[in-house]
Amino acid sequence: MKTLFKQTKYITILSLLLVTFLAFTAKPNTYKCMVQMINYNGEGAYVVISLINPEGTYEKTLYVQGDDDEWYHDIAEWWRFYGKTKTDIDAITGATIGGGERAINVIEIEPDKINTGYSLRFETAVEDKEYFIKDVEFPLTTQNIKLKHEGKGYIRYIRMMPQN
Amino acid sequence: MTISIWRLSHLILAISSSLFIILAALTGTILAFEPISNKLEPFAVKNASALSLSSTIENLKNEYDEIINIEIDKNNFITASVVTKQGQSDSFYLNPFTAKKIGNTIEKAPIFRFTTNLHRSLFLKSTGRAIVGIVSFVLFLMAITGIILIAKRQGSLKDFFSKTIKEDFNQYYHVLLGKYTLIPIIIVTLTGVFLSLERFSFLPESKTPHIKQQQTSISTPNTESFNIFNTLTLGDIKGVEFPFSDDIEDYFIIKLHDKELYVNQYNGQIVSEKLDNFKALATHWSLVLHTGQGSILWSILLLLTSISILFFVYSGFSMALTRKNNTIKIKNTFNKNSAEYIILVGSETGSTFKFAKLLFNALLALGKSVYISELNQYTTYKKATNLLVLTSTYGEGNAPDNAKYFEKLIQDTPQENTLQYAVVGFGSLAYKGFCKYAILVDGLLQQHKKCTPSLTLHKINNKSFTEFKNWADTWAKSKNLALQVNQPKNEPKQKITPFKVVTRINLNSDYSFLLEIQPLKKIAFKSGDLLSITPKNETVARQYSIGKTGKTILLSIKKHEFGVCSNYLNNLKLNDMLSANIEQNTAFHFPKSAKEVIMISNGTGIAPFLGMITDENLKHSKNYLFWGGRTNASYKMYSKYIDDAFYNKKLSGVYLSFSQGESQKKYVQNALMEKEDLVSKVLKNNGIVMICGSVAMQNGVLKTLEHISRDKLNTPLNMKLIKTDCY
Numbered sequence: 045m046k047t048l049f050k051q052t053k054y055i056t057i058l059s060l061l062l063v064t065f066l067a068f069t070a071k072p073n074t075y076k077c078m079v080q081m082i083n084y085n086g087e088g089a090y091v092v093i094s095l096i097n098p099e100g101t102y103e104k105t106l107y108v109q110g111d112d113d114e115w116y117h118d119i120a121e122w123w124r125f126y127g128k129t130k131t132d133i134d135a136i137t138g139a140t141i142g143g144g145e146r147a148i149n150v151i152e153i154e155p156d157k158i159n160t161g162y163s164l165r166f167e168t169a170v171e172d173k174e175y176f177i178k179d180v181e182f183p184l185t186t187q188n189i190k191l192k193h194e195g196k197g198y199i200r201y202i203r204m205m206p207q208n
Numbered sequence: 209m210t211i212s213i214w215r216l217s218h219l220i221l222a223i224s225s226s227l228f229i230i231l232a233a234l235t236g237t238i239l240a241f242e243p244i245s246n247k248l249e250p251f252a253v254k255n256a257s258a259l260s261l262s263s264t265i266e267n268l269k270n271e272y273d274e275i276i277n278i279e280i281d282k283n284n285f286i287t288a289s290v291v292t293k294q295g296q297s298d299s300f301y302l303n304p305f306t307a308k309k310i311g312n313t314i315e316k317a318p319i320f321r322f323t324t325n326l327h328r329s330l331f332l333k334s335t336g337r338a339i340v341g342i343v344s345f346v347l348f349l350m351a352i353t354g355i356i357l358i359a360k361r362q363g364s365l366k367d368f369f370s371k372t373i374k375e376d377f378n379q380y381y382h383v384l385l386g387k388y389t390l391i392p393i394i395i396v397t398l399t400g401v402f403l404s405l406e407r408f409s410f411l412p413e414s415k416t417p418h419i420k421q422q423q424t425s426i427s428t429p430n431t432e433s434f435n436i437f438n439t440l441t442l443g444d445i446k447g448v449e450f451p452f453s454d455d456i457e458d459y460f461i462i463k464l465h466d467k468e469l470y471v472n473q474y475n476g477q478i479v480s481e482k483l484d485n486f487k488a489l490a491t492h493w494s495l496v497l498h499t500g501q502g503s504i505l506w507s508i509l510l511l512l513t514s515i516s517i518l519f520f521v522y523s524g525f526s527m528a529l530t531r532k533n534n535t536i537k538i539k540n541t542f543n544k545n546s547a548e549y550i551i552l553v554g555s556e557t558g559s560t561f562k563f564a565k566l567l568f569n570a571l572l573a574l575g576k577s578v579y580i581s582e583l584n585q586y587t588t589y590k591k592a593t594n595l596l597v598l599t600s601t602y603g604e605g606n607a608p609d610n611a612k613y614f615e616k617l618i619q620d621t622p623q624e625n626t627l628q629y630a631v632v633g634f635g636s637l638a639y640k641g642f643c644k645y646a647i648l649v650d651g652l653l654q655q656h657k658k659c660t661p662s663l664t665l666h667k668i669n670n671k672s673f674t675e676f677k678n679w680a681d682t683w684a685k686s687k688n689l690a691l692q693v694n695q696p697k698n699e700p701k702q703k704i705t706p707f708k709v710v711t712r713i714n715l716n717s718d719y720s721f722l723l724e725i726q727p728l729k730k731i732a733f734k735s736g737d738l739l740s741i742t743p744k745n746e747t748v749a750r751q752y753s754i755g756k757t758g759k760t761i762l763l764s765i766k767k768h769e770f771g772v773c774s775n776y777l778n779n780l781k782l783n784d785m786l787s788a789n790i791e792q793n794t795a796f797h798f799p800k801s802a803k804e805v806i807m808i809s810n811g812t813g814i815a816p817f818l819g820m821i822t823d824e825n826l827k828h829s830k831n832y833l834f835w836g837g838r839t840n841a842s843y844k845m846y847s848k849y850i851d852d853a854f855y856n857k858k859l860s861g862v863y864l865s866f867s868q869g870e871s872q873k874k875y876v877q878n879a880l881m882e883k884e885d886l887v888s889k890v891l892k893n894n895g896i897v898m899i900c901g902s903v904a905m906q907n908g909v910l911k912t913l914e915h916i917s918r919d920k921l922n923t924p925l926n927m928k929l930i931k932t933d934c935y
């Protein structure tokens with residue numbers, strides 16, 4: 045009986061250690077993210093999802109809806125960040141989203157960016173139309189990340205769902 | 209020179225948009241390859257369209273952690289967006305039976321991306337899109353004005369698709385291609401306009417709401433048993449979006465070809481449905497028709513259409529330029545009331561003006577007072593004594609554009625002096641209404657009290673200068689004028705080829721002789737082409753119809769006592785050299801597809817036929833030769849060729865007639881009448897009748913043929929079956 049208890053204790057400690065280890069390696073969590081557009085006429089919208097650090101500047105590009113890089117400079121604010129480095133974003137680009145349409149993507153956010161002052165920004169631009177720097181922007185908190193966020197520009201709302 | 213309103217609009221539209229049209233057609237040609245190359249990718253899975261949606265979903269659920277959506281494109285490639293069991297998101301082409309990835313989604317190739325941009329917005333964003341939209345509309349208008357022009361040309365809309373008559377390369381193919389690409393062009397331009405409009409939100413937004421469906425409270429545990437998923441197959445749907453979360457408010461969104469369904473993820477009931485509105489359908493079809501996606505056949509058609517548009521620009525402008533060059537500025541030194549000679553011109557394309565100008569200059573050179581004008585400008589002429597009308601015919605017997613009001617004007621305009629008139633008609637025997645308008649004008653003048661004819665109506669086929677000169681000489685003779693009509697110098701540059709005389713057969717009793725000459729350079733020619741020879745110290749070239757015998761040219765020449773050229777040729781000996789140039793005369797080439805051919809000639813007009821019947825490739829038709837000469841002796845010279853052809857079965861019948869014959873006088877026309885059964889049979893079976901020789905003979909023969917046709921076949925002679933080369 046004692047040995048059994050001991051065994052259980054070791055296993056518990058081991059698993060606890062494992063869990064803490066896993067937790068501290070900050071494995072990125074994936075989130076499903078839905079962008080629902082308003083009904084507007086015109087070209088498909090470019091939507092850039094960026095991680096903004098506590099200082100309010102760009103930290104990382106998480107997703108780009110719109111794969112024609114000729115028009116990237118139209119998303120002026122983001123271009124100032126991205127244009128300098130031009131990191132490889134091939135894996136995280138998709139097609140533009142037209143009026144009334146919606147798009148669902150999977151984005152990755154490291155857990156240490158949650159509840160630590162970082163925010164998530166959705167920036168939108170449509171050819172020859174208005175450009176919205178902060179169509180949607182909200183602080184990354186455990187609570188926020190499960191909510192629905194209304195947009196100010198071409199985005200009607202966005203919804204996020206943590207992947208298990 | 210007036211120009212019809214339709215032709216003018218057609219031209220103005222072309223000028224205003226040609227650069228953009230060229231750009232759009234070039235890029236369109238390139239873009240046509242995109243749907244073709246996509247369609248050729250191996251991602252379409254066989255029988256996938258018959259697979260039910262429920263099986264597809266089940267297969268996917270077994271293979272992946274989560275499915276975000278599936279989409280089926282025009283090529284029947286199925287794209288799936290999923291999260292794999294390893295937690296990676298991925299999107300790829302799917303085999304729905306195995307739920308396995310079969311390939312990465314095709315990225316638009318940079319060349320197509322670049323070209324698409326250029327094609328739809330010229331890299332000018334909205335401005336460019338507007339320009340392209342407008343140009344597309346302009347092209348549509350050109351198609352419409354084009355229809356009207358073709359209809360006028362063909363006589364009526366009913367004859368729109370009947371045979372086009374070939375006069376000029378650019379013109380012929382502009383019209384021919386125009387007829388066949390008309391419908392694709394209208395489709396491409398209208399869809400192009402629609403796609404542009406759609407981008408500018410000019411189109412009214414018709415909002416179709418999602419209509420809530422009545423719910424029954426059945427609860428089904430798993431998606432596989434949903435009724436709707438079992439009935440729908442992949443062929444029915446364009447895409448499925450899976451519920452975003454477990455929330456009951458998150459639905460399956462199923463896009464069908466004509467509507468969108470929201471399906472409850474727990475019980476499989478249709479929560480609401482939305483029919484695609486007109487705009488969505490129109491956009492969809494415009495896109496499909498304009499880009500050709502999903503259909504190789506339609507893409508190829510679009511490709512051909514783009515290439516034809518490029519050809520239209522080229523041929524259209526070269527026609528406009530030719531017409532401009534044909535337009536001759538009339539500089540009258542005498543006015544209408546001081547001139548003795550009045551020349552009135554009826555011309556649609558301007559080429560008749562060329563002839564009028566020659567006559568005008570020739571009369572001026574004689575010191576005569578001449579006034580030249582258009583038929584539409586007909587008025588009173590105070591000092592005039594002579595009226596010369598040169599007119600073409602438009603379509604099937606209509607007045608050319610600048611002669612439309614003449615018929616009314618001549619009734620309403622009083623004339624003080626009596627005018628001696630002569631009418632010259634210009635046209636092509638290939639048209640049913642050959643010189644029909646000239647005949648009308650001649651009739652109008654005949655009825656006019658103040659007009660008396662000085663010569664009968666003269667008809668000129670295919671703008672022949674020689675014929676025109678003959679007429680001018682006859683007319684001048686009747687007026688006792690030493691008129692000298694000179695051939696215009698700006699004729700196309702002629703390529704002079706040296707020839708060597710290889711055979712000659714001396715003068716026969718008819719003063720005719722045969723020459724065989726061999727080109728010393730390699731040139732292409734066919735029987736029926738024309739050889740132009742300009743004798744020394746002469747400016748006017750003489751033309752001879754040639755026969756091709758092997759590699760040599762056969763000429764049959766009649767020596768005229770004072771003929772400069774015929775005497776020059778007659779003095780040539782074996783191995784002598786001469787320079788001449790060959791003019792193609794496709795109108796008198798041997799028909800490629802006719803089953804029966806009747807060749808009619810008199811005198812030296814036999815030359816092209818002698819070439820044709822010795823042609824080795826001549827196998828496909830039964831051929832009959834009618835020839836008229838003075839005596840049996842004059843025939844001897846040709847008999848070798850004809851006997852050979854007969855022996856080689858290239859001739860099925862030879863019918864000779866001699867005008868100075870032993871027993872009775874007989875002309876070709878008589879021979880034709882004797883063989884009227886044969887002639888009518890050939891006409892009935894759409895065989896071809898070729899006529900070469902003197903104009904007098906041609907007129908007689910045409911009359912006879914008309915008679916036979918009416919008598920035996922009860923229809924007027926079909927001029928499309930007649931080829932002539934007469935002088």
